[in-house]
Amino acid sequence: MVIIEDLHKRFGKNQVLSGLDLTISEGGVFAVLGPNGSGKTTLIKSVLGMVIPDKGTITVLGENIKKKSDYRHKIDYLPQIANFPSNLKVKELIKMIKDLRAFTNAEDQLIELFRLEPFLDKKLGNLSGGTKQKVNLVLTFMFDSPLIILDEPTSGLDPISLIRLKDLIQKEKAKGKTILITSHIMSFVEEVSDEIVFLLEGKIYFKGTISELKNKTNQPDFEHAIASILIDNHA
């Protein structure tokens, strides 16, 4: 699905990714974890073509993405911070993104799922952080793409929306889609993901299932397993 080879990226003096290799096979939920500044968002943005790598190749669905844009039809992306143009109404934004991508009817269902009807005629600038995140989720999930990338999907969500989001992820997974998630909420990751990828200092430190990680670190639960990696590496 996604093959990343020898990816390098530096921002000024800060080497964020240094020779990262990663292969994500088709189907399932993958969580990309790592301490702050370990390069999770940079990795995701490289796959999306928003960050241009210094070195290395990225292949999405068998196509080298360098200087291409059409492959993004096959990716649904949820950005980390939902900053939308504040003078647009929710309805207008949804319509606009639909115009840019493809026809879809799935948004009505999603709007209902996240109880967004009362906000459709409000301007995005007047919405709360959590509501914006819900709009963000609707925009992401309304297209039926084989690859879904979620950068911190839980931020700002209330408990009930969180449960709905988890259901949504499971539903998409059942359709055979590949879902890439970054999150700092370990319980969320443990619940939804099939496999985790742990980034440390711009490289992959661990890739495998959660039980493999627990065995490797000799820790009974996931949260402590992650913590022990961080302590061992003074991160």
Place this chain on the structure above:
Amino acid sequence: MRSRWSYVYFAFYLLLGVVLLFLNNDLSKAVITLMNVIIVLVPLIGTIFGVMYYYNSKEFTELLLAQPLKRSSIFLGQYLGVALSLSMSLILGLGLPFVFYGLFESSAIWDFSLLLITGTFLTLIFTALAFNIALSNENKIKGFGYAILLWLFLAIIYDGLFLMTLVMFDDYPLDKLSLIGTMLNPIDLSRTLILLKLDISALLGYTGAVFKQFFGTNFGLIVSFIMLTIWIILPVLRILFKAKKKDF
């Protein structure tokens, strides 16, 4: 945001046109006064709106970048959106009062069209320059600063330096040099173009005669427009080049 401000801009030009016509009571005179305003103001507005729009729509740009759109079309679209709406405000805002005043029966129509054409060129040029500055500077304040400096340089400081060189090298034949110097600054070029068209070049003395000889001909006019077009194309190419390599 963009649309609201372009209405304000439109209203401003409308008011300016009406007031000038009212005060001067004569089309040709109003055109001359207008030139002085346009030559300085249009670049300033283009610069400020360009920078402001880029920084304000940054989040929106990031949203678009994740969509299946080419980077070149995103940035070109934004540039044209700003530049063309500013040009429209200029043309309609100034055009309407002049048309109602009886522009079409007047001899000033060519001078006035030239004024609007150069105004449009200046808008396109300075919006492109502003986008360049904004793309190269993450820091808003710095970007605004550089943009204002650029405008100040081309609108005022350049003339000062130019004049000083002319005074210092007074003993040499300078008409070629001053011609080239004028060509290299879009504001100067526009000003000279309009002044000569208005037939007040006699005020400029000998150099004026040389200028008249050059700009007054069709050849000079064409060369000038080619120069102005180059002033648009180069910054736009740099926008595309920069946008391709930038990280978001």
